[in-house]
Amino acid sequence: xxxxxxxxxxxxxxxxxxxxxxxxxxxxxxxxxxxxxxxxxxxxxxxxxxxxxxxxxxxxxxxxxxxxxxxxxxxxxx
Amino acid sequence: xxxxxxxxxxxxxxxxxxxxxxxxxxxxxxxxxxxxxxxxxxxxxxxxxxxxxxxxxxxxxxxxxxxxxxxxxxxxxxxxxxxxxxxxxxxxxxxxxxxxxxxxxxxxxxxxxxxxxxxxxxxxxxxxxxxxxxxxxxxxxxxxxxxxxxxxxxxxxxxxxxxxxxxxxxxxxxxxxxxxxxxxxxxxxxxxxxxxxxxxxxxxxxxxxxxxxxxxxx
Numbered sequence: 001x002x003x004x005x006x007x008x009x010x011x012x013x014x015x016x017x018x019x020x021x022x023x024x025x026x027x028x029x030x031x032x033x034x035x036x037x038x039x040x041x042x043x044x045x046x047x048x049x050x051x052x053x054x055x056x057x058x059x060x061x062x063x064x065x066x067x068x069x070x071x072x073x074x075x076x077x078x
Numbered sequence: 079x080x081x082x083x084x085x086x087x088x089x090x091x092x093x094x095x096x097x098x099x100x101x102x103x104x105x106x107x108x109x110x111x112x113x114x115x116x117x118x119x120x121x122x123x124x125x126x127x128x129x130x131x132x133x134x135x136x137x138x139x140x141x142x143x144x145x146x147x148x149x150x151x152x153x154x155x156x157x158x159x160x161x162x163x164x165x166x167x168x169x170x171x172x173x174x175x176x177x178x179x180x181x182x183x184x185x186x187x188x189x190x191x192x193x194x195x196x197x198x199x200x201x202x203x204x205x206x207x208x209x210x211x212x213x214x215x216x217x218x219x220x221x222x223x224x225x226x227x228x229x230x231x232x233x234x235x236x237x238x239x240x241x242x243x244x245x246x247x248x249x250x251x252x253x254x255x256x257x258x259x260x261x262x263x264x265x266x267x268x269x270x271x272x273x274x275x276x277x278x279x280x281x282x283x284x285x286x287x288x289x290x291x292x293x294x295x296x
Contacts, residue, residue: 002205004196008189011275015256017267035207038214039191045214046282049222049231050250058112062130066108066137067101073141074099 001025006036010043089153097144108137111154114252115161118262121244122165123172132168136161158262190279217289227288234284238277245270246277 001022006029012018013026030037095103115136119129139160147156195211197203221227235243235251244263248254260270 002196003207004189004191004193004205007191008275010190011271011278015271017271033206035210038211042211042214042282042286043278045222046278046285047250049227049285050235050246050278050281051253052223053228053231053251056113058109062112063105063108065134066112067105069134069138070101070104070141073138074101077099 001029003033003036007039010040014047093144093147093153111157115158117247117251118158119161119165121240122162122169128168128172129165132165133161136164139164155258155261162262188276190275211286212290214289227285230284230288231281234281235277238280242273242277242280245273249274
């Protein structure tokens with residue numbers, strides 16, 4: 001496995017979706033290649049950065065609107 | 079990212095509470111899913127306002143369908159499937175559809191890393207890094223948390239092809255499992271992974287360019 005091949009397998013590696021052979025080749029390559037160690041770490045950082053994007057908060061107006069719809073539905077139930 | 083693990087028991091309880099008209103239960107449910115639902119709706123319609131409307135309709139449809147919900151799927155799956163169907167219908171009606179096939183296939187075959195970064199065929203080190211990636215461990219953590227980086231990442235995600243945007247949104251932003259994403263978007267596991275890989279690679283490239291620019295400037 002060379003670097004160009006490895007970089008295409010990083011997501012599968014993180015998902016633990018590589019075959020045992022692929023995974024062995026992937027991890028062996030990392031023992032020999034600083035560049036790929038760095039790249040895998042970059043991808044890990046990238047995923048972390050995306051994960052930590054703060055979600056927009058639901059606006060108060062939206063919440064009120066939805067609760068109002070809920071109360072209307074509930075009123076119809078009774 | 080919020081990944082609340084919902085057990086079958088807690089979901090049953092929630093259903094009972096909703097059916098009984100418990101407002102706190104409904105509030106908890108909308109808090110948990112509203113922003114994700116709007117994000118998903120936005121994949122099919124073209125305005126934020128339209129996405130919000132679709133999601134409002136979805137909640138009403140869910141409430142009206144509570145009695146009929148048999149629990150063959152999770153509440154979440156059911157909820158999002160309704161939202162997707164409504165968003166698709168709305169997208170068609172607004173006559174500005176993203177072709178659904180575009181969402182349900184892996185497109186964009188660009189490699190994760192520019193081939194120029196590796197030694198070319200014929201070279202004795204073919205396929206190995208010629209231009210090494212730089213170590214981000216020397217970048218202070220605060221930089222990754224900065225408003226600028228957040229904005230850059232959001233922008234990059236917003237400009238992804240719709241199918242890649244859908245997968246990275248659900249997997250990494252919303253913390254969904256692979257199989258949940260595959261079910262909702264009608265993707266094979268392999269397809270889904272390829273889309274996620276391409277999306278993450280684009281974000282990585284944007285971050286790399288941004289951080290390299292910073293280094294050159296200083």
